[in-house]
Amino acid sequence: MSRLFPFHGGLKTVRHKTESNALPIEPGPLPRRLVVPLRQHMGNVAKPSVQPGDRVLKGQMIGQADGYISAAVHAPSSGVVAAVEPRPVPHPSGLADLCVIIETDGEDRWIEREPVDYRRLHPSDLRNALRNAGVVGLGGAVFPSAVKLNPGGHCERVDTLILNGAECEPWITCDDRIMRERAAEIVAGLAVMAHLLEPLKVLIGIEDDKPEAIAAMTAACAGTGYTVRAVPTRYPSGSVKQLIFLLTGREIPEQGLPLDIGVQCFNVATAHAVHRAIAHGEPVLSRIVTVTGHVQRPRNIDVLLGTRFADLIAQCGGYRDGVERLIMGGPMMGFALHNDDVPVTKATNCILAASAEQLTPEQPVMPCIRCGACVDVCPANLLPQQLYWFARAREFDKARDHALFGCIECGCCSYVCPSHIPLVQYYRYAKNEIWAREQEKEKAELARQRHQARQERLEREKQEREAKLRQKAPPRAAAETGTETTGGAG
């Protein structure tokens, strides 16, 4: 076994895994109404391909992938499309986004499924199949997997394929459970990925606090040549950059991609989804969600996309008294929701009902004392304190020069800050401002070009008009010239 390369910083956080990882994955409810957002992935929103009143079958495409970085969306169950309209989605803003609302008929009737043999398919057809099956990164980043499985141009060859089963964030156990229960299917999906990328070695990184998952995956990998590597339990070992460094000792350049250094990394649940899509012809219709925290019976549920959070909370016996905040994702990187009447999407790995004790007590923000604790824990090797000053003073250019975009928003700095400064909030704010200004600049440039084109057109039209006028009225023009000549002579 080759050695590990510990990354800088990181934290030993509270774990809170045992609350939800003891019970097997339970099937979720079949709600009467499913609200399926058309933006469940990075990139362009899917184009709706159904209209209100249409009958849909389970697995039927209801949103087409639009553009290269996009993925399809499917009906999670059979029924009738009630509406295609904006509905609140799980997002820190609480804003609405375009959703397809399906009234289910309870029959859960499948569309005809077409499994394919991936060894016989052309790589680009295989990637297209994954794109049309709506396969995206189920670790939470929801980047279309078909794009990541196309190494073209980024590097000569992908030498290492990494499967991410680290699951470093406290409370979340959905990857733990899926590895324990569906290891064979995960490895089968991994084989499809390896077929496309042709890596020299395949590594599976799992934090060592999940011995059952490590055992299950090791057993499933027998005879495949894939290596399961236990990594120390240290947040954020499940972050792509940190896991790649941990396993290979290679660093991704700032704002670069894993492919730039010949590595590609996927979540274990994504590998499972790839297998279901290829070997069973089933698009992504459901995902495992950890429902935990201050609920009666925390557990993992295999949930149809579009199911309301409230229905899952109900399946777990409802809230316990004193829930302070509902969080999607974990306590470190997740975000607070405005209410529980939002649908589960492909990004929903965990629903955490946090009580007051489980949250850091609200403390007044105090001035930075330049203690440097944030620098010690930053796993991205940044200078959080320096970035904080720049973001606070809105000196965005300087923040960018200090590698603001290398920040993975893991929250370690905020966690250790003795002055309780919401550091990550400042970085998010600064990143958003920089993006918004760039977009504004692009828009202004477009307006400038259109204005210029218009000015040129008006000028051209004026000249053409004058030219026509001169042609049409030669006598007067001649007379004028004549007068001038006369005047000149006189």
Place this chain on the structure above:
Amino acid sequence: MVIAIFALGALAGASGLLLGFAAIRFKVEGNPMVEKIDAVLPQTQCGQCGYAGCKPYAEAIAAGEAEINLCPPGGPNGVAALADLLGRDPPPLNADDGLEKPKLVAVIDEQSCIGCTLCIQACPVDAILGAAKHMHTVIARECTGCELCLAPCPVDCIHMTPVAETITTWKWAYPGAAVRAAA
């Protein structure tokens, strides 16, 4: 003595020739500052500054004829960017020309539109589509919110609506004291 005069004279002559050649060969057309200033302006082409568009305003600033605080769509951030570019202290936005407003987009009430094409002629960025005696419509993505189409409309069927915030345009707010880190 003679050698020194001769040497210095030759040096001066050679330098003069070199500079003269450079002045012709590397001549800069127009004022390069205009492009830089124009790049900072928001390109709404609204004319609220009193000039016929962003480029004329940029030319006026470069020539030292106009103040840098006359552009309401650019807002205080725009004034600050101009001040930064020109190495001046940012003055407060001149309120006489109007105040910074939320982003607006023109919407034509298609029921009332008579197809007179006056708004099409007024739009500085060709963002209105239509033909004579046919209904017109605004290409929302291209509209800069300059409001120049409002005045020419004989039936007052154009109004400005704020651009709604969506998931993709939403931004994290500047952290206030009330923000807590959930951990």
